[in-house]
Amino acid sequence: MNRLIITTLLLVGCTQVYACSADKGLDASIQQDDTSKKDTMKLKITIGDKTATAILYDNPTSRDFAAMLPVTVKMDDYSNTEKIFYPSRKVSVKDAPAGFDPSVGDITLYAPWGNIALFYKDFGYSSGLISIGKITSGIEAFAVKGSITAKFELVK
Structure with a gap:
């Protein structure tokens, strides 16, 4: 039973870490899109x-x-x-x-x-x-x- 709880907590933690890193990736792509219109001329x-x-x-x-x-x-x-x-x-x-x-x-x-x-x-x-x-x-x-x-x- 303890092993099941620990495994579940680890899976939830990994999912949250993945979701947070995916959000950072999304933010980075949004920033990249914003800079595509950089005024250079x-x-x-x-x-x-x-x-x-x-x-x-x-x-x-x-x-x-x-x-x-x-x-x-x-x-x-x-x-x-x-x-x-x-x-x-x-x-x-x-x-x-x-x-x-x-x-x-x-x-x-x-x-x-x-x-x-x-x-x-x-x-x-x-x-x-x-x-x-x-x-x-x-x-x-x-x-x-x-x-x-x-x-x-x-x-x-």
């Missing part, structure tokens, strides 16, 4: 006499886009939600997730069409949308009717 976007600032995340798509900069483009309004433009060449989609749920200020690549999209209004999840950065100030420069001309450049 700073971006300046000039729209007329206004300036917006942004960060580009450290992922293959962002790095490939950054390699094209500086660039001055005409950004068309799309659905009163985002400003879009088509880069001079296709941007890498290596290791990209299946989709993304953008909010105000998100800079993305819409892989199926190949356009860069900057959201000035919230939008829902879209397959093929890849997050590449975020506007940190000056989003109001994009929330205007019609097309705009914008210069994108990296800040050293």
